[in-house]
Amino acid sequence: MIENRPVSTAVSHLVLLAGVAIVLFPIWITIVAASHDVARLLEVPLPLGLGDQFFENLKQVVSTGVEGSTPIGIMLFNSLVMALMIAFGKITISLLSAYAIVYFDFRFRMLFFWMIFLTLMLPVEVRILPTYEVVAQLGMLDTYWGLTIPLIASATATFMFRQTFLSVPDELLEAARIDGAGPMQFFFDILIPVSRTSIAAMFVILFIYGWNQYLWPLLITTDKSMVTIVMSIKGMMEALEETPKWHHIMMTALLAMIPPVLVVIGMQKLFVKGLTETEK
C-alpha cells in the first residue's frame, strides 16, 4: 500500500493471524480430538496438542466402522456419487437452459425464465415435505436418483451461467456464424471453453453443496447402504445416551471434511475468480 509503515502492517498481520487462529480453531481441535483415545477426551483440562492415537482411530473407523453404522468406505462413496451427480447434473442442465435463454429468441422464453427463476435459491428445506411425497410417489426413495435429482431443480447455476453468457462479446457469435458454426457447434467449440472459469467455480460450489447435503438424504434414505458420511455424524452423536465417542466422531468429521476442503483449496483460484466475477 501507500505508506510503508511497519507498525500498521504488523498490526494488520496480527489481526489476520488472530482471525485465522479463531477461524481454524475448531478444525484444529477436530484434528486433535481425532488423535487421542476416548479416555483422554473426557479428562479436564482437555488436550490442545496432537496425541498419538490418530492412526489407531483412523484404522478403527475405517476397518470396523463405528458400531452399528455403515462402513466409512460406503458412506464416502455415497457422498462422492451424490456430490458428483449433483455437480455434473446441475452444470449440464443449467448450461443448456442458460444457453437457450440467452442466445435464442423463442416463444415462452420469458415464461421458462421465470419458472426457472422462481426456484432460484429456494432450498429443499422449504418445500421438504411435498417434495418428499413426490419422490416417494415416483418410487425414488433410497435411490441415487431420488437423492440427487430433486436437488438439481434449483436455478443458481442457470442464473450464474446466464450472467457469464451475457458478458461474452456478441462478436464471438458473429465471427463463429461467419465461420460456419451452427448453434451446437458454437456452444461446444466457443461458449463452453470461454466460460470455463464460471464452470469451474460452479463445480466447486455444487460439489460442496452436494457433499454437504444433510436434511434431504436424512429423509429419503432408510436403507443403511445409502447413508452419506455427513449424515452419519448426527447418528453417532446420538448413538448412546451417554457421552458421545468423540474420538471416532471427530475422525469421521475429519474424513467428511477432507474431500470438499481439498476441492476448494485445489481449485481456489478458479473458484474465487468465477464466484466473485460472475455472481456480483
Added chain:
Amino acid sequence: MSHILLKGVEKIYPNGYQAIHGVDLEIEEGEFIVLVGPSGCGKSTLLRMVAGLETITSGEVHIAGRKVNDLEPSQRDIAMVFQNYALYPHMTVYKNMAYGLKNLGTAKDEINRRVGDVAKLLELEDLMQRKPKQLSGGQRQRVAMGRAIVRKPAAFLFDEPLSNLDAKLRVQMRLVIKNLQARLGTTTLYVTHDQVEAMTMADRLLVLNAGIVEQIGTPMDLYERPQTRFVAGFIGSPAMNFVEVKLSDDGSKFHIGDNALPLNKALDTSQSEITFGFRPEHLVLDDHGIIPLKIALIEHLGAESIIHAKLNNSDDKSSNAITLRLNGHTKEQNGNIVRASIAPEHYHFFNQKSGHRIRS
C-alpha cells in the same frame, strides 16, 4: 457484371428506428469500396446486412450473382474483420484461422497448407501456437485478417478494423491491408469514420449520413466535386469553409458582406441566398484579394501553417470562422488584418435548404 449489388436496401430495427434508407450500390469485382460517415450514420448496419448478421428489412443484396437475403452468413461466401477482432480467446492463432475451414469440412492437410500460406503472407509464422491474449494489438489485427483471408471468400468486409490501434500502427496497417487487397484482388467493403483512411484506401467511397447515401465516387471526385454540402464538409481536413452569400440579381456576381466576387459563369439556380464553399488550401494571402480576414490564431505545423481567421466585415452577421492552410511558415501574427483570394475554379456552391451542389 457487378460483384456485390445492393438494391433499395432498408433497415428498420425492431424498436422502429430506421437506420438505413434505401441504399443502392454496385461494386465491381476486385473493387475496394469504403463506407464513411459520422458515428451512428448506419455504416455498421449496412455492412452487417451484407454479412448476414442483420436481417434486411427490404431491398435485395446479391453477392457474386446470388441473392443472399435469406442465406446464413457462412453461406454468403464472405469474411469479416471486426473492430475488436473477435478472435476466439481460447484457441491458438492456428486454430483461430483454421476454424472456418474445419467447419466447411476442408481436408486436414489442405487446412494446414492454406493456414501456412496465409501465415507466411502476414508474417505470423512464429505466432501460430500463441493465444490471442499473448499478442500485441497489431498482431491480433493481422490474425483477424488472416482468419478472413484463409477462407478465400468472394468478399472481405471490414468494420473499422484499425480503430483500436495507435496512430503509427494504423498508418502501417492501412498499407498492409491495401497491398494485400490489391494482391488478392478480392472485392472489399470497408467501414471507417476516419477520412484519411477513406481517401487513401478507397477505389470508390460511399458517404453515408443518417442512413442516406450522400454520394458515391472516387476520392478525387468527392474532393473536387462534392455533390452535397455534407460531403463537402466531411471530406478534407481542415474542413471546407462555408459562407452564406447573396447572388446578385443578374447572377454575375455574389456578395460576401460588402465585397462582391464576380462569377465567370452564371449559376444554375433560382435562389439568391446560397452557400459558398471553399477549401482552406485554396485560399491564398493576397494584398489585392477581395476577402478581408482578421487572424485569430495561427497553428504552425512545420510543413504548413493553419490560420484561423474571421471575415473582417462591417456587418456582424457574416463574421464566419474561416480556415486557411498555407505551405511552410508564415510571418503573419495573431490579430493581423489580411486579404485573401480564391481562384474561381475552386468555388463550390450549395443550395441553402437542400444542401445540394449548384452547378455552374
Added chain:
Amino acid sequence: MLKQVHFKSSALPYMLVAPQIIITLVFFMWPASQAIYQSLLIEDAFGLSSQFVWFDNFKELFEDDRYIKTFGRTLFFSAMVAMLSLSVSLVLAAMADRVIRGTGIYRTLLIWPYAVAPVIAGALWVFLFYPTTGIISTFLTSMGYEWNHQLKGNQAMFLVVIAAAWKQISYNFLFFLAGMQSIPKSLIEAAAIDAAGPLKRFWTIIFPLITPTTFFLLVVNIVYAFFETFGIIHVVTKGGPANATEILVFKVYNDGFVGLDLGGSAAQSVILMILVIGMTIFQFKFIERKVEY
C-alpha cells in the same frame, strides 16, 4: 436479457430448456402446488380423511403464539448471524487488503469453513462447548461461568449463532476482499495524498465504495441463516431447549415429519416460499441493476 445477436427460433431452444423445465415442474412446481393445496386442508392424524378449510391453517398459525415467537426468533437469529459474520469478515478483509505479502495465504486459510457441512460445523462447535467435557465450556466453568447449552436457552442460541456465523465467514471474506481489491489504487493514493489516515481512508473511501458488495452479502447471509442452517440446529440443539433455538425451517420439518401436522406444515412452507421469493426478487433486481452499470 436476450443477446442482441441471437439464433432464430426452432425446436432447438425447447430441447435445451427441457431437462431443467421438466425437473423444475416435477420437483418444484408439483411439490409447491401440493404444499399450497395441502395448506388449505385439514387432515386427520391417520391421513384417512381430509377437509377443505380455506385459510384456516394460516389463520391458526398467525394466532399461534409459538409460531409468532418462532418468526421473531428467526429474525433475531438471522440478524445476529449476518452481523457477526459480516463484521468479522469485513475486518479481516480490510486487513488482508492492506498487507502486501501473504494475502493469498490468508485467503487459503480462511476459506476452510466454506467447505465444511453445516451439520459437521455444528458437531465441531458442540464438541467445543459440550457441557462438562468441552474445551471451551470447561474453561468457562473454571472461570466461574456455568455453561450448559442443553439447559439454558440463551446459551443455546449463542452457540448456534456462532456456529452458523463461523461457516459463513469464508464466503463474506472472499467477496469483501474481491470488492476492495477492485477499487482503483489511484483512489486510495489520492486519499493518502489528502492526508487521510488508514482508518479514515477505510471509512470514507473504501467502505462506501464496497456498499454494493455489503448489501449483496447482507441478503445472502440472511437467506443463508433462514434456510441453510437446519443441519446446525438439528445437531446442536434440536431446536431446544424449550424451543429456544427453533427457527422457521426447523419448525416446518418438525411439524411435518415429527408432529405429522401436514396442513400446518404446508402452510408454513407456503409462507417460507413467499418469503424466499420476495428476497430473491429483491436481490435479483439489485444484481440486474449492478450488471447494467
